[in-house]
Amino acid sequence: MKEYFGRLYSNTSKNFYNALYNNLKNAHKQFIITANPETFMKAEQDQTINKMLLDDSVTIVPDGIGIVKAAKMLSFDIKERIPGIDIANKLLEYGNKLNKTVYLFGAKEEVINSLKKVIKKEYPNLKIIGAKNGYEKDRDKIFKDIVKKEPDIVLVALGIPEQEKLIYKYLDKFNKGIFVGVGGSFDVISGHKKRAPKFFIKTNTEWLYRILREPKRIRRFYDSNIKFMFKISKIK
Numbered sequence: 001m002k003e004y005f006g007r008l009y010s011n012t013s014k015n016f017y018n019a020l021y022n023n024l025k026n027a028h029k030q031f032i033i034t035a036n037p038e039t040f041m042k043a044e045q046d047q048t049i050n051k052m053l054l055d056d057s058v059t060i061v062p063d064g065i066g067i068v069k070a071a072k073m074l075s076f077d078i079k080e081r082i083p084g085i086d087i088a089n090k091l092l093e094y095g096n097k098l099n100k101t102v103y104l105f106g107a108k109e110e111v112i113n114s115l116k117k118v119i120k121k122e123y124p125n126l127k128i129i130g131a132k133n134g135y136e137k138d139r140d141k142i143f144k145d146i147v148k149k150e151p152d153i154v155l156v157a158l159g160i161p162e163q164e165k166l167i168y169k170y171l172d173k174f175n176k177g178i179f180v181g182v183g184g185s186f187d188v189i190s191g192h193k194k195r196a197p198k199f200f201i202k203t204n205t206e207w208l209y210r211i212l213r214e215p216k217r218i219r220r221f222y223d224s225n226i227k228f229m230f231k232i233s234k235i236k
C-alpha cells in the first residue's frame with residue numbers, strides 16, 4: 001500500500017496542468033490515473049492494477065480527498081486534489097485551443113450523444129474522431145479502433161478499474177495520446193448529472209454529495225473508503 005503513495009504526483013495542480021498542456025501540444029504520450037481509495041484497495045488484490053500503479057511511465061494524481069488525507073497521515077507531501085472531471089474539462093479546453101483530436105469511449109448512448117453536442121458547441125476546434133458508448137460487449141474491438149485512429153486525447157468513462165486496465169492493456173500500441181479514465185465525468189459534462197454544488201467541492205465533501213444523491217453508492221464507499229482508512233491508520 002505505502003509504495004502506491006510514493007508514486008503520487010506531489011506538485012501543485014497548476015504545475016500538473018502546465019505539463020499536461022505541453023504534453024498535448026508536443027504529442028508526448030501520457031497515461032493519467034486519477035487515484036482514489038478504491039484504486040489503491042483494488043490494486044492490492046489485482047496484479048494488473050498493482051503493476052500499472054508501480055509503472056514509472058504512468059502519472060498518478062490524487063483524485064479523492066481520502067487519498068490526500070491518507071498521504072498526509074503517512075507523511076507524504078501531497079499538495080491538493082486533482083479531480084478527474086477537472087482533467088477532462090481541461091483536456092477539452094486545451095484540445096480546442098490546440099486544434100487536436102479526441103476519442104470518447106464510455107457512458108450510455110444518450111450521454112455520449114449529448115456530450116458530442118456540448119463539445120461541438122463549446123469546443124468547436126476539437127475534432128471528435130470517435131465516440132462509442134460503454135455498453136457494447138466487445139471493448140477490445142473499440143480499443144483497436146482507437147489504436148487505428150491515433151487520437152491526441154482519449155477519454156475512457158467505464159468506471160474504476162476497468163477503464164484503467166483497458167487503457168494499460170493497449171498503451172504500448174500508441175505512439176502519442178493523453179489517456180485518462182474519467183469515471184462519471186461524461187454524465188456530468190453532458191449535462192445528464194449535476195456535479196456537486198460549490199460548497200461540497202470547496203469543503204472536499206463531493207463524495208458525501210454523491211452518496212446523498214445515489215444512496216446505492218454507500219456499499220462501495222464502505223468497501224473502499226472506510227476499510228481504506230482503517231488500513232492507513234494501522235500502517236501509520
Ligand code: UDP
Pocket residue numbers: 106107108133134135157158159160182183184185186187
Ligand atoms: N459505464 C459504462 N459501461 C459499463 C459500466 C459503466 O460505460 O459497463 C459508465 C457509466 O455509465 C458511467 C461511468 O461508466 O458513466 C462510471 O461512472 P461512476 O460514477 O460509477 O464512476 P466513478 O467516477 O465513481 O468511478
